[in-house]
Amino acid sequence: MKTHTIVLLVQDRPGVLSRVAGLVRRRGYNIQSLAVGHSEQPGISRMTIVVESDHVEQVVKQLYRLIEVIKVSDVTDDPTVEREMVVVKLHAPAGVRHEIVSMCGVFDAKIVDVGTNTMIVEMTGTPAKVENFIEVVRPYGLKEMMRTGRIAMVRGARGHNAGEYVESANGAVVPALN
Amino acid sequence: MSETRTGAQIMCEALIREGVEVMFGIPGGAIMPFYYAMWEYRDKLRHVLCRHEQGAGHAAEGYARATGRIGVCIGTSGPGVTNLVTPIADAMMDSTPLLAICGQVGSHVLGKDAFQETDITGITMPITKHNYLVKDPNDLAYVFKEAIHIATTGRPGPVLIDITKDAMQKSVVPRWDQKLNLPGYKPTYAPNRKQVREALKLLLSAKKPLILAGNGVIMAGAAEELRAFAEKLRVPVITTLHGIGSFPEEHPLALGMPGMHGWVHVNRAIQECDVLFNIGGRFDDRVTGKASTFAPHARVIHVDIDPSEIGKNVKVTVPIVGDARLTLQALLEEMPEREALAELHAHASDWMEHIRELQEKHQGKQQYVNRAQTERMALPPHDVYDKLNRALAQRGRYRVVTDVGQHQMWAAQLLDWNAGPRTHITSGGAATMGFSVPAALGVAIAHPNDTIWVVCGDGGFQMTNQEMATIVQEGIKNIKIAVINNGYLGMVRQWQELFEQKRYSGTPLSGPDFAKLAEAYYWKGLTVEHSDEVQAAIDEAYATDGPVLIDFRVEREVNVFPMVPQNTSIGDMITEAPAS
Numbered sequence: 001m002k003t004h005t006i007v008l009l010v011q012d013r014p015g016v017l018s019r020v021a022g023l024v025r026r027r028g029y030n031i032q033s034l035a036v037g038h039s040e041q042p043g044i045s046r047m048t049i050v051v052e053s054d055h056v057e058q059v060v061k062q063l064y065r066l067i068e069v070i071k072v073s074d075v076t077d078d079p080t081v082e083r084e085m086v087v088v089k090l091h092a093p094a095g096v097r098h099e100i101v102s103m104c105g106v107f108d109a110k111i112v113d114v115g116t117n118t119m120i121v122e123m124t125g126t127p128a129k130v131e132n133f134i135e136v137v138r139p140y141g142l143k144e145m146m147r148t149g150r151i152a153m154v155r156g157a158r159g160h161n162a163g164e165y166v167e168s169a170n171g172a173v174v175p176a177l178n
Numbered sequence: 179m180s181e182t183r184t185g186a187q188i189m190c191e192a193l194i195r196e197g198v199e200v201m202f203g204i205p206g207g208a209i210m211p212f213y214y215a216m217w218e219y220r221d222k223l224r225h226v227l228c229r230h231e232q233g234a235g236h237a238a239e240g241y242a243r244a245t246g247r248i249g250v251c252i253g254t255s256g257p258g259v260t261n262l263v264t265p266i267a268d269a270m271m272d273s274t275p276l277l278a279i280c281g282q283v284g285s286h287v288l289g290k291d292a293f294q295e296t297d298i299t300g301i302t303m304p305i306t307k308h309n310y311l312v313k314d315p316n317d318l319a320y321v322f323k324e325a326i327h328i329a330t331t332g333r334p335g336p337v338l339i340d341i342t343k344d345a346m347q348k349s350v351v352p353r354w355d356q357k358l359n360l361p362g363y364k365p366t367y368a369p370n371r372k373q374v375r376e377a378l379k380l381l382l383s384a385k386k387p388l389i390l391a392g393n394g395v396i397m398a399g400a401a402e403e404l405r406a407f408a409e410k411l412r413v414p415v416i417t418t419l420h421g422i423g424s425f426p427e428e429h430p431l432a433l434g435m436p437g438m439h440g441w442v443h444v445n446r447a448i449q450e451c452d453v454l455f456n457i458g459g460r461f462d463d464r465v466t467g468k469a470s471t472f473a474p475h476a477r478v479i480h481v482d483i484d485p486s487e488i489g490k491n492v493k494v495t496v497p498i499v500g501d502a503r504l505t506l507q508a509l510l511e512e513m514p515e516r517e518a519l520a521e522l523h524a525h526a527s528d529w530m531e532h533i534r535e536l537q538e539k540h541q542g543k544q545q546y547v548n549r550a551q552t553e554r555m556a557l558p559p560h561d562v563y564d565k566l567n568r569a570l571a572q573r574g575r576y577r578v579v580t581d582v583g584q585h586q587m588w589a590a591q592l593l594d595w596n597a598g599p600r601t602h603i604t605s606g607g608a609a610t611m612g613f614s615v616p617a618a619l620g621v622a623i624a625h626p627n628d629t630i631w632v633v634c635g636d637g638g639f640q641m642t643n644q645e646m647a648t649i650v651q652e653g654i655k656n657i658k659i660a661v662i663n664n665g666y667l668g669m670v671r672q673w674q675e676l677f678e679q680k681r682y683s684g685t686p687l688s689g690p691d692f693a694k695l696a697e698a699y700y701w702k703g704l705t706v707e708h709s710d711e712v713q714a715a716i717d718e719a720y721a722t723d724g725p726v727l728i729d730f731r732v733e734r735e736v737n738v739f740p741m742v743p744q745n746t747s748i749g750d751m752i753t754e755a756p757a758s
C-alpha cells in the first residue's frame with residue numbers, strides 16, 4: 001500500500017480532530033502520523049496526516065464532506081518541503097558523550113539537555129533523514145523517543161490557503177473536463 | 179431589544195424563526211428546561227409525545243421526507259438520546275434533513291459519568307452530517323441557525339445538537355443577527371456549463387441511452403424538469419427505490435425499478451445501454467449488484483450534489499456536481515434544436531421497442547408467483563397489493579409508507595406509482611425495520627388531508643407499533659395500516675430458502691392478534707384470511723373515520739421475484755425458486 005501525505009485546512013473548532021481521524025478510521029486505514037496546529041489565519045488550523053491507502057482519493061473526497069474541513073490536498077506527488085522533528089533521550093555515560101556530540105554535528109541535531117548518564121537531543125529534517133538519525137543513535141541506547149509526525153508544505157507559488165479555496169468552491173473536487 | 183432569555187427560550191425562538199412547527203420527542207431530567215420553556219410557545223410549536231425516542235426520530239423523518247422541510251426530534255440525556263441513534267443513522271443513509279435536540283448533563287459534571295450521561299456527540303459523529311455540544315447559552319441562537327442550515331442544504335442529512343442543562347437554564351441576551359461562518363461548507367448548486375454540454379453531447383451520440391432517477395430528483399423538487407428532459411430526448415427512465423415518485427410509472431417512457439428486486443427488463447436494459455445518465459442516485463449496491471459487472475457497455479454521466487458520491491462505486495465519464503433541478507434546467511437550456519435530436523430519437527425509439535419486448539417477455543405484475551400454486555393459497559400477498567393498488571388509484575390523495583422486507587419490495591413492484599414525489603416513503607439505505615408506523619405519524623401530520631397507508635411486515639410492526647397510541651392521542655385519523663403478516667421475518671427466510679437449504683434459523687415469528695392489539699389501542703382492527711375478503715376490508719378502512727389496521731394473514735412462504743442474488747451481476751436474475 002502506498003503512503004500518502006494529506007494536508008488539510010480546517011476550522012479550529014472542538015471535535016474537528018476526532019472527525020478527521022474518525023473518517024479515516026471508518027475505512028480501516030491506519031494513520032501513521034498526524035500533526036495539527038494554527039495556520040497563518042486566525043480560527044483556521046493546518047493539519048498534515050500520513051496514511052497508508054490505495055484508495056486515498058475517496059478519503060480525500062469524503063473529508064470534504066466534513067463541515068469544518070476547508071481544503072484537502074493529497075500532496076504525495078507534489079514538490080513539497082516535508083519536515084519532522086524527533087527528540088531522543090540517549091544513554092550517554094561520560095565515555096561516549098564526545099562521540100554523540102560530533103555525530104549530532106553531522107545531522108544538525110541539537111543537544112538540549114545533559115544529565116549524569118543521559119542526553120536529550122533534538123533533530124529536525126525530512127522524514128528520511130530523521131529515520132536515518134534514529135538508526136545512527138539507536139546503538140548508544142535509545143531510552144525514549146518522541147516524534148512530532150510529518151508536516152508538509154507545497155513549494156512555490158501554488159498555495160494551500162482558505163481564501164483560494166473559497167473562491168473555487170466544492171465543485172473543484174471533481175476534475176472539470178477541459 | 180436587549181431582553182434576556184433563558185437558553186431554552188432561545189431554543190424555542192430559534193426553531194420558530196426557522197419555520198419549525200412540530201417536534202417529536204420524550205422529556206426527561208436533562209431536557210426538562212426545554213420542555214418548561216416549550217409551554218410558553220405551545221401555540222406555535224407543537225410537541226408530539228411519542229412512546230419511544232426511536233419513534234420520535236422516525237416520525238420526524240417521515241415529516242421531513244413528506245415535506246422536504248426539517249424534521250425535529252428530542253431526547254433526554256443517556257438512554258433518551260441513544261434511542262435516537264437508529265433514526266439518525268437512517269436519516270444519514272437516506273439524506274433526510276433531521277434535527278436531533280438532546281439534553282445533556284450539567285457542564286460542571288460533563289465527562290464525570292454523571293447520572294444519565296452519554297457522549298452522544300461522540301457516538302453520532304460518523305452518522306450525522308454534523309453535530310454540536312453546546313455549553314454556553316450565548317452560542318445557542320447561532321448554533322441552531324447553522325445546524326438547520328447544514329441539515330437542509332446541499333445533500334441534506336441529520337444534525338444533532340447536544341445542550342447541557344445549565345446552558346438551557348442560564349439567561350443571556352440572544353444575538354440573532356450573526357452571519358453564518360462556514361468557510362468549508364459551500365455546496366455547489368449550479369452545474370458547470372461545460373460539463374452540462376459534455377453530458378448532452380454524450381447523450382446525443384447514444385444509441386441505447388437510459389436515465390436513472392434517484393432520491394436527489396425528489397429532494398431537489400425536479401420531477402417536472404426530469405419529465406421535460408426525458409420527453410425532449412425521448413429517453414427511457416428508470417427509478418430507484420428512492421426515486422419512486424420522481425417520474426410517473428404510467429408515462430410511456432417509464433420502465434420501473436432496477437436492482438436486486440427490480441424488473442428483468444430494467445436490469446437487462448442497464449446491462450445493454452451505451453450511455454447511462456444517473457441523476458440524484460448514488461449507485462447503491464442494491465442497485466448495481468456486483469459493481470464491476472454493472473452496465474459494462476455504458477459511458478456514465480453522474481449528477482450529484484455530493485462530489486464524494488461521484489466515482490465512488492461506478493466509473494464516471496462525465497461528472498456533474500450540482501443540484502438536480504438546476505442541472506436539468508441547464509440541460510434543457512443547452513438543448514439543441516429539434517433536427518439535431520432526430521438521430522437520437524430514431525435510436526431511442528428502436529431501443530425502447532427492444533426494451534418493451536424484453537418487458538413483454540419478463541414482466542407481468544403477477545407473473546412471479548406460480549399461478550398454479552397461488553390458486554391453492556387462501557391469501558397470496560399479491561392479491562392484497564392488487565386490491566390496494568386499485569383502491570389507491572380510485573380514491574386518490576394517498577401516500578404509502580413501507581417498512582423493510584418482502585412486503586416493502588412487493589409494494590415497490592406491485593403498486594403503480596403515479597402520485598408524484600414524496601408519496602412513497604421508505605427506509606432504503608439503512609433498511610430500518612420499525613420505520614413505517616412512526617414515520618407515518620410524521621407523514622400524517624404533514625398531510626392531514628391525504629390517506630396514509632402503512633404497508634409493513636409482522637416483524638417490523640412488532641418493533642415500533644406502540645406509536646399507535648401516539649397517533650390516537652394526537653387525534654390523527656388518516657392512517658391505515660396493512661400488516662402483511664406471513665409469520666416470518668420473511669425476507670431473511672427467503673434468503674434461507676434460496677441460498678441456505680431452508681435452514682429457518684431465527685425467522686419463524688409469532689405475534690399477538692394484531693386486530694385485537696389495534697382495538698386495545700382504540701383503533702379499528704380487521705383480520706383478513708381469504709382473497710375474497712380483501713376488498714371489503716379496504717373499503718371498510720376507507721369508510722372508517724379513524725385509524726384502521728388490517729391484519730392480512732397471507733400465505734407464509736412466498737418469495738419476492740425477480741431477484742439478483744447478493745454480489746452477482748444484475749444481468750443474471752432469478753425469477754423462481756430453483757427446483758429442490
Ligand SMILES: Cc1ncc(C[n+]2csc(CCOP(=O)(O)OP(=O)(O)O)c2C)c(N)n1
Binds near residue numbers: 581583635662669
Ligand atoms: C432493525 C432491523 N433488524 C434486522 C433487519 C434485517 N431484516 C431485513 S428484512 C427482515 C425481515 C422483516 O420481516 P417482516 O417485518 O415480517 O417483513 P417481511 O419480510 O416478512 O415482509 C429482517 C429481519 C433489519 N433490516 N432491520
Ligand SMILES: [Mg+2]
Binds near residue numbers: 664666667668
Ligand atoms: Mg413477515
